[in-house]
Amino acid sequence: xxxxxxIVSNADQLLDQEMSxxxxxxxxxxLLMCRHCRRYVRQFSVLLxxxxxxxxxxxxxxxxxxxxxxxxxxxxxx
Amino acid sequence: MDSDQLRRLKAGxxxxxxxxxxxxxxxxxxLAVPIVGRSEAEEVVQNAWFKAHQAIDxxxxxxxIRTWLSRIVINEAKMQLRQRGRELLFSDWQSGEDAGxxxxxxxxxxxxxxxxxxxxxxxxxxxxxxxxDLADCLEQLLDGMxxxxxxxxELRDSSGFSFEDICNExxxxxxNARVLLHRARSQLFQLVDHYEETGQC
Numbered sequence: 001x002x003x004x005x006x007i008v009s010n011a012d013q014l015l016d017q018e019m020s021x022x023x024x025x026x027x028x029x030x031l032l033m034c035r036h037c038r039r040y041v042r043q044f045s046v047l048l049x050x051x052x053x054x055x056x057x058x059x060x061x062x063x064x065x066x067x068x069x070x071x072x073x074x075x076x077x078x
Numbered sequence: 079m080d081s082d083q084l085r086r087l088k089a090g091x092x093x094x095x096x097x098x099x100x101x102x103x104x105x106x107x108x109l110a111v112p113i114v115g116r117s118e119a120e121e122v123v124q125n126a127w128f129k130a131h132q133a134i135d136x137x138x139x140x141x142x143i144r145t146w147l148s149r150i151v152i153n154e155a156k157m158q159l160r161q162r163g164r165e166l167l168f169s170d171w172q173s174g175e176d177a178g179x180x181x182x183x184x185x186x187x188x189x190x191x192x193x194x195x196x197x198x199x200x201x202x203x204x205x206x207x208x209x210x211d212l213a214d215c216l217e218q219l220l221d222g223m224x225x226x227x228x229x230x231x232e233l234r235d236s237s238g239f240s241f242e243d244i245c246n247e248x249x250x251x252x253x254n255a256r257v258l259l260h261r262a263r264s265q266l267f268q269l270v271d272h273y274e275e276t277g278q279c
Contacts, residue, residue, distance in 0.1 A: 003189030008181055012260050018241070036194035043198050044267055050203035051235035051266075052144065054216055058103035066099045067092070069124045070131045 002030045007037045011044055084139045095134075099127060102144050106151045109232050112225045113155040122158050126151040141238070148237035152247060179261055180268040195267075196275045212270070215279035219269050223262060230255055231262035 002010075007030055013019050014027055031038050058066075079087075079098075086094050106126065110119035130137075130150050137146050159165065186192040200206045207213050220228060229248070233239040239247070244255050273279065 003185075004191045005185045005189040008185075008264075009260065012256065012263060016241075036191045039197065040195050040267075042201075043195060043271075044263070046198070046201060046203055046206060047267055047270060048235055048263065050206045051231070052105070052238075053203060053207055054213070054220065055104040055108060055236070056213075056217075058100045062103055063096050063099050066103065066124060066127045067096055070128050073128050074131075 002026050004030075004034060004037050007031070007034070008040060011041050014041070015045055015048060079139070079143050081139065084137070087134055088137075095131065098143065102147055103127075105144060105232070105236050106147060108220075109148055109229075109237060110151050110155050112229045113152070114158050118158060119155075122155045123151055126154040129154065144236070145238040148233070148239070180264040195271050198270065198274045206270070212273050215269060215273055216266065218279065219265060223265065227258045227262040227265075230258040231266075234259055235263075 007027060010019070010023070010027060014024065019027070031041065083094060087098065103123065106123045107119050110122045110126075113119075114122050126147065130147055133150075137143070184191060184193040198206075200208075207216075220231075223231075230244060230250075233244045233247070234241070241252060241255060244250065245252055248255070250258075269279065
């Protein structure tokens, strides 16, 4: 039977869908019986899905700078 | 990005392109900084946006647009290094303090939870980041994270690269990449869990 520590170590691979069927089954058996690990995996999954949005949006000034750079080079190359 | 937005981008919709810049620019800067340094990251990403603008016709929409943009940034950053006669040496990226696995001390000697996770108030990615003070805590943590951990996290969880691609891009073994990613993610989890319990970073 897997220990809670192993569930946490292997949760990355579980959520990245990089586990064999046998490994997944071992995780599921433990998760059925352990509410702490169920909570960990559920919240960890929410966290990973939030990572792409952790960067704030660029400011108007940054966007303008990029667009000006593009159009300046476009003009040069056309 | 849906198919209608992709069609508009390819048709040259500049307002939509500008919105795409707004959404992804800072993530791309965060990706370039570890490779070329903060002072050159801006220039690299500017050049990458120019190339993306020129090549948008060739973007088929099969990959996430951030993944596609990230590849352009990495190529541009590597080209910049070559032009400066420098190399990408991932083994040198040991800045920042590596405290090991942030969750290691939460288990007892037999491997069971000693200090289990608390119940978080939020259960969606959107609501997690709605709290500005938590978002600020996360930003602070990311800024102080060892560069190699941060880069693997950015490539995998923000840019959507596969493990194989990460290992190829950074000349890194799969086991090493997994350890770095796990440590980065554990720090994020530890921070959010602590915040949920105490209301502080």
